[in-house]
Amino acid sequence: MKTVLVGVGQAGGKIATALSEFDAQMGFNSVIDAVAINTAKTDLSSLPIETVLIGQSQVSGHGVGGDNELGAEVMQSDIQEVMGTLSSKIHANAESIVVIAGLGGGSGSGGAPVLVHELKKVYDVPIYALGVLPGKDEGTMYAVNAGRSLKTLAREADSLMLLDNDAWKASGESVSEGYNAINKNIARRFGLLFAAGEATEGVGESVVDTSEVINTLRSGGISALGYASSPAAEDPAENINVVMSAARNALLTGSSVPGATDADSALLVIAGEPKRISRKGVEKARRWLEDETGSMQVRGGDFPVKSDRIAALILLGGIERSNRVNQFIERARQAAKEQKEEDKKKVDQKSLFQNDELENLF
Numbered sequence: 527m528k529t530v531l532v533g534v535g536q537a538g539g540k541i542a543t544a545l546s547e548f549d550a551q552m553g554f555n556s557v558i559d560a561v562a563i564n565t566a567k568t569d570l571s572s573l574p575i576e577t578v579l580i581g582q583s584q585v586s587g588h589g590v591g592g593d594n595e596l597g598a599e600v601m602q603s604d605i606q607e608v609m610g611t612l613s614s615k616i617h618a619n620a621e622s623i624v625v626i627a628g629l630g631g632g633s634g635s636g637g638a639p640v641l642v643h644e645l646k647k648v649y650d651v652p653i654y655a656l657g658v659l660p661g662k663d664e665g666t667m668y669a670v671n672a673g674r675s676l677k678t679l680a681r682e683a684d685s686l687m688l689l690d691n692d693a694w695k696a697s698g699e700s701v702s703e704g705y706n707a708i709n710k711n712i713a714r715r716f717g718l719l720f721a722a723g724e725a726t727e728g729v730g731e732s733v734v735d736t737s738e739v740i741n742t743l744r745s746g747g748i749s750a751l752g753y754a755s756s757p758a759a760e761d762p763a764e765n766i767n768v769v770m771s772a773a774r775n776a777l778l779t780g781s782s783v784p785g786a787t788d789a790d791s792a793l794l795v796i797a798g799e800p801k802r803i804s805r806k807g808v809e810k811a812r813r814w815l816e817d818e819t820g821s822m823q824v825r826g827g828d829f830p831v832k833s834d835r836i837a838a839l840i841l842l843g844g845i846e847r848s849n850r851v852n853q854f855i856e857r858a859r860q861a862a863k864e865q866k867e868e869d870k871k872k873v874d875q876k877s878l879f880q881n882d883e884l885e886n887l888f
């Protein structure tokens with residue numbers, strides 16, 4: 527899927543960079559170009575991709591400090607400049623545009639939904655969002671921001687590909703220590719998804735096509751991506767369980783939204799050397815995926831790559847009724863309530879000083 531990446535905010539810019547570097551390193555050529563947009567000048571200066579600084583008149587290049595309403599406002603006021611830069615990158619060969627953002631902050635969380643809305647008005651290709659949910663150890667503000675942004679992005683984008691920041695970090699690392707590792711994991715997994723259908727190592731009837739990715743995401747709403755790999759034998763007859771266990775691990779332990787298995791649609795991509803891939807294993811894994819997701823729309827295909835491993839990539843479309851997403855929405859709702867109570871307390875404390883019963887000294 528030939529894609530233009532647009533990172534908004536700090537996390538968005540870093541992830542867009544990691545994805546375009548992975549794509550170049552692998553020689554996939556599925557990333558056409560990548561652009562980073564932010565309100566913070568210093569976050570942009572270290573990025574090797576084209577950048578656009580927005581909100582200069584409002585925040586003078588210093589970021590919006592987690593205020594996602596302000597993030598949305600500055601994106602809206604500078605939208606002409608942003609769309610102008612993007613129009614020089616989005617050529618006729620683009621098959622999708624992916625807007626990437628951390629949902630817990632201000633610039634990305636607020637700016638990404640506004641940008642997706644504008645892009646949808648202008649372009650016919652699907653506009654996807656790749657949104658990063660804050661980790662559990664991040665504060666109330668992050669959860670509130672992410673809840674509002676998630677809701678709006680799921681409405682505006684053709685699909686919101688969701689990633690929980692706790693999903694792909696190595697154990698023992700705090701979220702901030704692990705950003706680089708997480709970004710590399712995101713780049714590898716989503717990079718493979720974008721490249722599925724761009725496969726160069728041979729074409730056969732079982733090879734996955736870009737249209738399968740687009741059709742799986744067509745149900746809209748929220749989507750998730752799972753990935754896992756296992757060492758494979760040379761003889762495909764020995765790889766029935768290898769394919770099966772890669773698929774199981776991709777869904778049950780390697781998902782970008784852990785615990786989300788109920789879905790409207792699914793795509794199972796098996797990556798590996800064609801001569802090692804067991805057809806029986808693929809059929810078995812597809813049937814298993816139908817049972818696990820409760821979806822009758824399970825697509826599949828191979829992604830031929832030179833490797834002594836077999837990997838499974840599972841894309842789930844329409845996961846919003848799954849428990850994990852509902853749990854997050856509940857947490858965001860609770861956090862919004864706590865934030866309102868906290869704000870009310872501050873107002874009450876301020877009004878103590880305006881109390882007439884307590885006279886000023888002079």
Ligand SMILES: Nc1nc2c(ncn2[C@@H]2O[C@H](COP(=O)(O)OP(=O)(O)OP(=O)(O)O)[C@@H](O)[C@H]2O)c(=O)[nH]1
Pocket residue numbers: 534535536537538540541564565566589590591592593627628629630631632633634635658659660661664668691701705706708709
């Ligand atoms: N995966 C990942 N998440 C990140 C990274 N940097 C920040 N985050 C997460 O993204 C959220 C914060 O978003 P940022 O992108 O830092 O904020 P911003 O959009 O630049 O907004 P402001 O800083 O408020 O202007 C938090 O939930 C962080 O955990 C990163 O490099 N990788």
